[in-house]
Amino acid sequence: MSDPRFADLPTPCLLLDEAKMKRNIDRLAKHADALGVALRPHLKTTKSVEAARYVLKDGNGPATVSTLAEAEVFAAAGITDIVYAVGIGLNKLDRVLDLHRAGCRLTVLLDSVVQARAVAKASKDAGIAIPAMIEIDSDGHRSGLSPSDPDLIEVGRILHQDGAELAGVLCHAGESYSAVGKEAQSEYSEAERLAVVSAAEALREAGLPCPVVSVGSTPTAHAAKDLTGVTEMRAGVYVFFDLVMAGIDACRIDDIALSVLTTVIGHQPKHGWVMIDAGWMAMSRDRGTANQAVDQGYGLVCDEDGNVLPDQIVAQANQEHGIIALRHGSDGTMPDLPIGTRLRILPNHACATAAQHQRYHVIPETPGAPLMTWERFGGW
């Protein structure tokens, strides 16, 4: 099969399957509803205003971002309730205030007295109470205070009393990305919940407010069974899914909505290699499946229609060359892929692969409808 809509696309380029994306979005929205929590999708994966409209509940929020550039683009598009879920840099407070002045309620994240003092002072000086959440650590993955850390109350007090707004507590179980299967992931979810609920209780016992209690990662959001005490959950990569998520059973291969369209440019028969025009610049250098049970190389190969070619992976990548080979240990055979054949490559990590591209070519849910083009952005 050859899709005539792809004939004019330059390769490599990014394809997005609208139907799969909608299915992924619906699934988590329903799960959040069933658990009785709000969903605050993370827009760092898509970085596209068009995609954000699908992801956000009423098309305008609430949302999570990973950079101020994202906050600025999405605020300009009318999204006014945004959590910037990376510890706030002291050099970024002027831009935070500018976003507030432009009508966006941007909530910052922090885990130290130094940051709390700076946010409180900037708030006081500007006459704008910057909402701030305290980051809580449940798994030793990166940032955040332990719920029992004495700094928690001090940070909360500074925010609440010195000019800022203590908006709540937030936790991200990044270690859940290495937990295989729903049972293991639900343990991380419960650890997330216990950490933030315990921190929220400690703040409230100290007479401080803690309206928002936020948890989330794609694996824990889907695996959560009970979120008592939690008010919202966050997830990002679930919109597209990817091979890393499939490798821990957070999705099926068939759920992956993002792929890279590529063209065969050569062969090295002596090695059993097929050369394509998607190298690491198109796929990213992410090798997130390298330590999983099934190593997908730089991506799993599908035909132009998205059907997986068994055991064919992008085994090696140079900047603009991908090398397709049989997975190590496979007893399959290489199919005949003549020069000029178009293929799709499923990515290890959707956030990383999408970031290498400037736009999505969207395959509409309606069969045969013309492709749509959605611009994406990067930067900080």
Add this chain to the structure above:
Amino acid sequence: MSDPRFADLPTPCLLLDEAKMKRNIDRLAKHADALGVALRPHLKTTKSVEAARYVLKDGNGPATVSTLAEAEVFAAAGITDIVYAVGIGLNKLDRVLDLHRAGCRLTVLLDSVVQARAVAKASKDAGIAIPAMIEIDSDGHRSGLSPSDPDLIEVGRILHQDGAELAGVLCHAGESYSAVGKEAQSEYSEAERLAVVSAAEALREAGLPCPVVSVGSTPTAHAAKDLTGVTEMRAGVYVFFDLVMAGIDACRIDDIALSVLTTVIGHQPKHGWVMIDAGWMAMSRDRGTANQAVDQGYGLVCDEDGNVLPDQIVAQANQEHGIIALRHGSDGTMPDLPIGTRLRILPNHACATAAQHQRYHVIPETPGAPLMTWERFGGW
């Protein structure tokens, strides 16, 4: 020391040291002169018109590129002698012809009868003889015909007789990136030379022209001792250099002209971690030093002025979080790096790290002079 010129830069961002870049450029230009070959720098590393002016001999060429997007941008900037050094996709010939019509002599690369026929036919149909080089393989790294492959003569004959222009032969010893030290690299250089010279002789013996005999990679270009029979050499990453190149002794750490400016955003004292706002989105996912003698994590940490902080590496990276820790096995101690401290991170792979950014902030050779901003581009 705190450089006031950095105070207004958003972090993370890309810094480029003009003096080091010029030194790197001069060194290879002199070596090419001494060897009696032309230098055709690869612009895939810089992807910046301003940087290209420094790299190219007269500011306008000759040049090598890795994408048609690069060819189009550089052609529009007046660079008219470009080799597109990735096997030509049959879907890209219209854009190749458009570049010729716009006055750019774009040479394509191929290694098969199928491609040669398509290039010859496109040439004939358009009345434009597309120059094409035949890719030769010297080390089993990726594409290219072995010099003794019978297809070599057939490909050459098709190009020469059927409407295209047989421009020569080209080889890239990609395996040289794993060869440590000048002696080992010079063996790859000699293998490159032998492969292309032998292919050129075979073509000439068959009565075909072979005006250009091209070799190159950053390690082999610097290590080459004798290039008899070769007419030009190519290299790309030497303009900036990086930790991978330093790890194989192709440069010193002090030669690395590119770094990522970042800000400390937190600490995890129980782990000995310093959190920075440069994660893998700013550094890229490239872990090219992982298999070298010294694993530099996601980058080597320097103070704001570029002085290496011994044994401090970006040990882990999330999308927008970098985690600085002591190198495994180090008996050093973590310095005091308060929140707000600016640092520079040297990258594993300059091509990959630069590709994550939209511009260079250039530190001029003249001490204290204002920073320059050079835009860079991506895409295909």
